[in-house]
Amino acid sequence: MLYHQLNRIREQLAVKDLSVSDGLLLTSRALRGKLPELRLTWLNRELLGYRAEDLETLGEKEAKRPSFSKIVQLLAPVKKQPELEVPVYRFLSGTWGILDGSGKLAKVLEPQLLEKSIFCNIGMQQLESQLNEMDDPMSGLFSMSFDQQTGAEFYCYSRELVRIQESVRLKLSQFIDESISELHLSASSD
Numbered sequence: 001m002l003y004h005q006l007n008r009i010r011e012q013l014a015v016k017d018l019s020v021s022d023g024l025l026l027t028s029r030a031l032r033g034k035l036p037e038l039r040l041t042w043l044n045r046e047l048l049g050y051r052a053e054d055l056e057t058l059g060e061k062e063a064k065r066p067s068f069s070k071i072v073q074l075l076a077p078v079k080k081q082p083e084l085e086v087p088v089y090r091f092l093s094g095t096w097g098i099l100d101g102s103g104k105l106a107k108v109l110e111p112q113l114l115e116k117s118i119f120c121n122i123g124m125q126q127l128e129s130q131l132n133e134m135d136d137p138m139s140g141l142f143s144m145s146f147d148q149q150t151g152a153e154f155y156c157y158s159r160e161l162v163r164i165q166e167s168v169r170l171k172l173s174q175f176i177d178e179s180i181s182e183l184h185l186s187a188s189s190d
Helices: 002-014 020-031 037-048 052-061 066-074 124-133 159-182
Strands: 091-093 095-099 105-107 117-119 141-146 153-157
Touching: 002 020, 002 159, 020 037, 020 124, 020 159, 037 124, 037 159, 091 153, 091 159, 124 159, 153 159
Parallel strands: none
Antiparallel strands: 091 117, 095 105, 095 153, 141 153
16 A cells, blocks of 8 residues: 555656655555655755754855855754755855845855855745745745845745655655655555
8 A cells, every 4th residue: 555655656756746755655655664764854844944953064064155155154052953954956056135226136255255156945845835825936026134234035946846846756756656655665566
C-alpha cells in the first residue's frame, strides 16, 4: 500500500494534478515512522519554510555566499540544529530597489545592498499561495525582503518563485524514488 501511495503522489506531481505543497504534506504523512525524522526534515522545511536555526546552520556551510552572510547576521544566535543540505535552488536572483511614484524600480546603491541574490525561506504553501494570487506568475515583480535602514526592497521576477516550485517538485519526486528504494518497496510488497 505504501508503494502505491508514494507512486500515486509521484505521478500526480509529474502531471501537475497535485500541488507541490500537498505532495510534500502527503509524502511526509506517508513516511512518518517509516524513515528517521531527520530524513523527513527537508519535507517539513520545504512545506512550511526554513527557520532561523536552519539558516544559521546553512550559513555556516555556505559562508562564502554573501547573501547568506547578510541573512545570518540578522538572525539571533540559536542552538545547533542537525545540518540540512544547502538548498541552492532557493536563492532568488534580483535587485534591491525602491519603487518611485510612477511604479518604476530605482536601484539602491548602498554597500550593504549590493547582493544580487537572497535566500527564499518561505514555505511552499505560502509560495504557491503568492503565485496563485498573481495574474501572470511568469512576468510579475515580487518583493521578497525589506531593508528598514534604507527603505529598499529586494525585487525579483515572480518566475523565480516558479523556478523554486519546479525545483522542489523535481526534488520531491527524487525523494520519493529514494525512499521507495531505501525501504525496498515494490508493487508486490504491499
